[in-house]
Amino acid sequence: MLKLYSYWRSSCSHRVRIGLNLKGLEYEYKAVNLVKGEQFSPDFLKINPIGYVPALVDGDFVVSDSFAILMYLEEKYPQPPLLPSDLKRKAINYQAANIVSSSIQPLQNLAVVKYIEEKAGADERDIWAKTHIGKGFAALEKLLKDYAGKYATGDEVFLADLYLAPQLYAAVNRFNLDMTQFPLLLRLHEAYSKLPAFQNAAPEKQPDAPSS
């Protein structure tokens, strides 16, 4: 059975959980507590020497990085597809995914946010996170304007949605970002709340979420 090393609140783990759910793939959930530094434990490093979460174990093969995992799953378990066949629409999906994974998420992840808080204070941390999320969201509103339908790039769920949903979750629930200037993204956030594959992947529903 597939094993997923995941942290309940990890945006990157959240993306993969959605993908596994969409493809109807069962997996064993293995919690790695990032706040406690469990990604540096000898047990985890033995499985994944680079210490990154999420990590997927498929037999004797370990793959980490949410994008690499999703592309691996996409090729090995092609149904339903995470990418449209149309070349341009596919490109828009890759762009949206990378805006999140390179321009937004790294700048608001746990380690970075802690660093900013240590060096510049809690208020600065929030300004930093909101600034980067806001810039990325402004870009996404423009990028998706001519492509969005029910979901980010049309009327079917594709890769962009797997990246947007966790980022929107973080922006809305963790950072309390004012979403009024991002009407398309807000609409998508609401659409995702109606999809079981997305809802079952939500942080608070994971085995390692705190029980309150």
Next chain:
Amino acid sequence: MLKLYSYWRSSCSYRVRIGLNLKGLEYEYKAVDLLKGEQFSPEFLKINPIGYVPALVDGDFVVSDSFAILMYLEEKYPQHPLLPSDLKRKAINYQAANLVSSSIQPFQNLTGVKYIEEKVGADEGDVWTKTHIEKGFVALEKLLKDYAGEYATGDEVFLADLFLAPQLYAAINVINLDMTQFPLLLRLHEAYSKLPAFQNAVPEKQPDAPSS
């Protein structure tokens, strides 16, 4: 003819330039001076409303984000494939590419470093950059250990190499990172210096590079 909006020193533009060269694709070089903020000019925003560089224009289609551009080129111009057919080796390429594009490059680009210098201190910018590069390079050494050959993931050039070459260029030539703990990466850097497709893409050879 393809048009590439690029900045000579942009790591992300550099990746795409290598890809175009490998595939033998001619293109018109359109310089966008990021230091002068030309990515925010009305002319550029008319072409690419999200204002990101690099951007590729293919007829009436504009695609930005280095990864999305490379995947678009990969599908439209399959000569000199950028990805191996083996599923596991392909996954390693995606992982390495994302390690650079999500865990390293976002932390050494201009905007982030300037912000850190403003809010935390002038020296902190360098520390910030070096810390993230080193963490990423440690991970890359481990990731590629069992896969590298003449190049990052074997004896042929693939996607990982397109992401590594610009990052190594920046680390060695711009940041003067001590590479002694990264023997594999140093060896790859030297291998890239012998390949015309890579050398013709280097910053100082671009039309908008300063002429000294």
